[in-house]
Amino acid sequence: MTSQSSTTAAAADGDRSARPPAVTLRGLTKVFGSGGTEVVAVDNVDLEVVDGEFLTLLGPSGSGKTTVLRMIAGFEISTSGTIRLGGADVTRIPPFDRDVNTVFQDYALFPHLTVQQNVEYGLRVKGVGKADRRARASEALAGVRLDGYGARKPTELSGGQRQRVALARALVNRPKVLLLDEPLGALDLKLREEMQVELKALQRQVGITFIFVTHDQEEALTMSDRIAVFNKGRIEQVGSPAEVYERPQTQFVAGFVGTSNLLTPQAARTLLGQDGHWAVRPEKIRLLAEGEPIGPQQRSAAGTIGEVVYAGPSTRFLVDLDAGGRLTVVQQNLRLSSTDVEHYRGNRTLLLWDREHEFRVG
Amino acid sequence: MTTTLERPPERTPLPPTTARRRLSAFVFRSRRTRLFSLLTPPVLWLALIYFTAVFSLLATAFFSVDSFTNAVVRTFTTSNIVQVFSEPAYWRATGLTVGIAASVTVLCIALGLPMAFFMAKLARRRSRGLLVALVITPLWASYLVKVYAWQSMVAPENGVLAWFVRPFGISGPGFGTPAIVLTLAYLWLPYMILPIYAGLERMPDSLLDASSDLGARPWRTFRSVVMPLVYPSVVAGTIFTFSLSMGDYITAQIVGGKVQMLGNIVYQNYAANLPFAATIGLIPIIVMLIYLALVRRTGALENL
Missing domain, CATH: 2.40.50.140 (Nucleic acid-binding proteins)
Structure with a gap:
């Protein structure tokens, strides 16, 4: 994982426009409930995620950002609209056949498996041989500074360590896109700031497209290449942190990102x-x-x-x-x-x- | 801007000390007194009533009966034990009873696991309480009523099941071992569903998402994530279904035809030969102790 790192990142910077977008959302809509109690969680969202970028979906709770992420992962089926991964339509493809991996808000580590077994899970399911599996998992654990923790159970780890196991478990599969659902939300402030830096460095190293969900504007500003600001199921603005902060296009963005004046x-x-x-x-x-x-x-x-x-x-x-x-x-x-x-x-x-x-x- | 701060009001004086207050304060301070008053009633109940009954049963198994008066002779003998262990008929009855209990348990798992999974993971959050209530409802009905209801279900000639399968050229189960298994499985199913439901409820949904996210198809997720995590709950359920089935005899009497479970043998002998009945009664206890010792390692006992 470490060896391929710098070249991939450089390539991503070089000719972004030449490749198909990592993720393309067209008219994506999700309606929960039925009959009289319908709730439109995601309302006609269009978005292109550039290959290799760190894109943040930013918005208050209930703005639809997590639902969009869950639809990209395949956990939720869209009511209408399409999702493309690297050009291929995956709208109706179940999560286990999509080349994306997710880091969950509660980490979702399997409590009955050791750290090593957790990280190997994706490879084992895909039938990767034992020796290869072990080597790749160890490498992934080393990549998140957890070498030597393989034999422990998730319950024996701190919050920050669990977080890193969840990262390793997802990244070891070398997905095209990594989805992160408020992964730093459960950590205390100091640790969160550390992980922000670490996560950004890791993304640069592996060169995988990151789609990161958060409601924390500071987190979004410090980590992202681009930010998509969500409000009431719609995207209000997409742009670099500086664009979103210095030139907010709507009153909502001006108020949500930074202090509104x-x-x-x-x-x-x-x-x-x-x-x-x-x-x-x-x-x-x-x-x-x-x-x-x-x-x-x-x-x-x-x-x-x-x-x-x-x-x-x-x-x-x-x-x-x-x-x-x-x-x-x-x-x-x-x-x-x-x-x-x-x-x-x-x-x-x-x-x-x-x-x-x-x-x-x- | 200079305002003098007002003096705070005088503290309200402590309430006068009464005997009741002193007692409460003492109990509050003394942990031993609290434990004593909490545990005395249940400990007395267990010691005097529960253990005495069990130990007198154990003891009776080592007594004999005067063949003229049918009175229990209180001298130690192992003749009952020897008799039970050397007579193949009792081995057969034990095998049959364990077989029935095991079949009931397997049937309850087969029915209860998908049901509990539906209730805990697929049904809407709002309807879960209702589903739990529906699972519990049969427990409020009389045991006898339910068994007699099953008698009319499995009856060979005019039973509901017989009537149902007749068009296909099959006869109903009739009275016998299958009828006992069906009836007991019906009776004990809630005791299987509820622990599994509780176990699945404790399991975060994100684990299922994570497994499929990592490439596992539903069956693989079930085998590699759901089963290992819910296994202790299933074992907890089997302790109920297995032990309840081991001790039952009324169901066998009503829908079992000529089939005799261990409980039936106890029932037939207790009047004439209480020590012998007590010896037979030991068998389910021994079987359950072996079973509990086997499952203790799964962590299921923490799930009861």
Whole structure:
């Protein structure tokens, strides 16, 4: 697994457009229930997943992201629409005949089998010989830094270790696409951040297409090549983390990814001379220092500091604009300390941001 | 902005100490007192009633009977044991009883496993409670009523089964061993379904998904994932069906025709020769002890 790594990843970067997409969804729809109690979980979703990329399906719970993943895996049958894997229509193919593997939210390790047997399961089912099986499983376990754990039962492992066994069990089959259903959700914060880095590195190494489901926007931003933002069964926006964050196309995306800092229509007209909904990210706004000049590409707005929230590395100011509405400003605490920030409450202030950081939503 | 903090109100004084409060406090502190008051009634019940009964049965097996008065003679003898073990008829009865219990158990697994799987994994979550209730419902009906219902089912001439298969040129099961197996399997089926259902319910659905995701077809998933995980629950069910069948004699009386299970032999002898009946009564106990010793290693006893 490690040997083929770098070449595959490089190739994936080189000519992505030349290959068929790893996964293509067309008009994918899933309706649960029947009669009077129908729920449309996934509503006419179109999506192309590039071969070798790390794509994240991001959305709140109940937005349909997990259902899409389960349909790609084959656990759920779509109500309508098609799923293609590397060009081949698999819409009606059962999960055991699809060349994808899944890492489950609860890991779903077989409790009656050892770690080694868990990792070998997929190979054994496919009739791979014992020696080959053993070698590949050991290699996969080494790949997730679990060499020597083969003889243990899943119950004897920590959450993070189980997580890595689940990864090894899926990757050992060398699937075309790896599906990950909120795999880091059950881990505590420190471990989760470690695993984010590790997972991303692993993906680069093996060069397999990863489709990752999460409701954690930070996780999505840090790990993904591209993000598809889900809301109410539909995709609101697909793009790189920077695109989704800096140029959210809908009000929902602006609010769900990062903190929404929406200008009221009135304030937008007064300050920007524009109609419609406009927004600026909180960290893009600064409190103007005394005597600081305002450049031509910058925008300023007068207001009163309403609330000050000290949060360790940064401080959040909630500023009531004279033009109406309220903006959140986040400042790194380069010099400020908790006692200082208290004095700011009720002060008049001037906010400053670059024009290129304004964006229209919806 | 200077406001003086108000003093917190005085703490409410402790309630006056009464004898009742002191007792509660003592019981709360003393673990031994709590255990004592909790366990005394059941321990007394077990010691006085349950074990006494079993031990008097065991003891009686080593007594004999005065041939003139039919009174039990309380002197130690192994003659009953020797008699039972040297008489092939009792070996045959034992074999027959074990065979019936085993057949009932196999039939219950064959019917109960798919039923429990449907209830736990395929049926909608809302209808599961209803299905469990339906499985339990027959347990509320009188045992005798159910056995007599089966008598009319298997009766050779005008039984429901006979009437059902007559158009195909087959006769019904009639009274005998098959009728006993059918009836007992019907009676004990809930005791098989419920532990398996509970075991499957505990098994996360994601394990089934994971298995098929890794390339296993349904039958393979059943063999490699479902069976190993549900096996202890199945064994727990077999302990019920096997032991209940081993001890039964009324069903054999009503639908068994001339077939005699161990229980029937006990029933026929207890009035005339209680020590002999007690000796026969030991056989199912020995068989069950052997069976329990065999299944203890599967972890099934933790599933009861």
